[in-house]
Amino acid sequence: MSPVASPVIVVIEDDPAIRLFLRKGLGAHGFKVFEAELGRQGIVEASIRKPDLIILDLGLPDMEGVAVIKAIREWSAMPIIILSARSAEQHKIEALDAGADDYLTKPFGLGELLARIRVEMRHSVSSPEQDQSGIFMTGAMKVDLLKRQVVVGDRDVHLTPIQYRLLSVLIKNAGKVLTHQYILKEVWGPSYRDNSHYLRIYMSQLRQKLETDPTQPQYLLTESGVGYRLKV
């Protein structure tokens, strides 16, 4: 084994069976897992274990998930992945806007969880735009962030300024879910927060230019009821 310490994850979840599955599943993939049943306990664990990532269930008996996120965000930017029930989109959005980094809807598989964790761990180490080369690549898409050039396959793609800004916000957060609110604020500024249809129209234009088939997108994925995600 490598001498590097295993990454630490704190799981805040009241259901013992889910905790068991996370402990065993994540343990088998080289993570050291600490558990908390309640929100208050979870905040303490998050401060003393110095975890690389937190997994937080939104349905805790003692406090709102959003309150836990806010408490942790007062002193740490560590990645937080939330677990939530289906048809609770509003709760997911609130948690993401409060500072959570991504979410999973129960029931979920270990594979999906590991993929989310990998994206978060990568982001907390370095962001793609800080890469030496300044080049972002996924699938057949290549974006040169210094020269502002976009290539799909062997095709040069010309983007309008807003389309490019939208794409660069997605690249900066590649692999992560972004809420409509967040993207609107980043691309258009705070006064456009209620114009979700702007975003949808530009996203559709971007898909027309970047995707082979916009109805079967490979890169620009919609997270229904929540936002968008650039697939990596």
Add this chain to the structure above:
Amino acid sequence: MAMLTVGVLISNLTANMRSQAKVAGHRERRATVLYAMSRDMTAGQSEDEIVRSAVHHLYSEFGSRNVILFPDVNGRIMYPTGRAIPESLQAADRSVAQWVMDHNELAGQGTHTLPGAEAVYFPLSNKEATLGVLVLLPVNLRRVFLPEQQKLLETFLGQIAQAIIRVRLTEQARKAQVEMEAERLRNSLLSSISHDLRTPLATIVGSASALVEDDNALKPEDKLELSRAIYDEGLRMSSLVNNILDMARLDAGAVELNKQWYPLEEIIGTVLTRLQKRLAGRRVTVKLPPGIPMIYADAMMVEQVLINLLENVLRYTPEHSTVEILAKASASTVEISVADQGPGIPAGCESKLFEKFYRVRHEAAQSGVGLGLAICRAIIVAHGGSIRAQNRPTGGAEFSFMIPQGHTPPVLGQEQ
């Protein structure tokens, strides 16, 4: 003398004839009044309608404001609620009415019981029970208590009571019918749920027990296969439970639509991404006319409709067959269709398909509770649209739904 006798006789005769003519006139008028009353009483479709026309007839015949009071479930006389009747009496004494209700006897002004009361209180009853109390505020007591008039009033009361009993019985029969229907649905839900949830549960419990009680007898590939069965059946149960919960939420009217403008390709894209794994091996063609307008809808709901339609395609049509998603727009609507190359819909089933728990073949291997299409219909109806199923002339089934646009889709100005 003879002249006098004749004179008196004639005068008596004329008086008699006049009074007879008067009586005949009264009788005729009463007959007309009774006829009008009984016609309205027979025609009345609801208790409210009957009470309204009774109050009206009583007012025009007796010139008296009046009100009919009914007891609540505990037998306590209540003041009427709802829209006021113009001829209605506002000042009925509830305690007098209660006495009349309890004793099934007349009371109030001009009677032996509580003669101090301003109005007259009549029990409204048939042979079996007292239904309520008529309270009449007489302008002229004689007009109510003249024998002829009293007889007419009794006939009125009899007719009102009969009419009320009639609509109550009809209402009871209707309720019983509704309850029977609900009971039938509940039973069918229970049998569906017990079958469809128990089957995957049996697999999960069985496979898991084999893994738990394994004394190293299972080969690694066996373990993997059992684990996979648990995983697959768990997912299937999850989707069944979601369907049942969705239907319950839609039925309860607990769903609020979050309508916004969406490009159609985004909705279709989300659905195809979500079903990517399961659609692998099928050819999916999406044909959207260029420039098709955005749709004004709750995207997650419309996605659910498309997912349910595509899941049916996966379930009932041969692997590797093509599925098409088509759309067309008119000035005020957008229509989306999912067309397959499967066996099509058995003739006569086209509309039954959208009923809850309906399945073309009942105990078939295909999983499902028979809720998918009912959910689709509930969602589309909530959008003010419609959904239909038909066979394609070239073979296969086609499900189409239409969503009205309401107003003009927004357009962005050219970017500077």
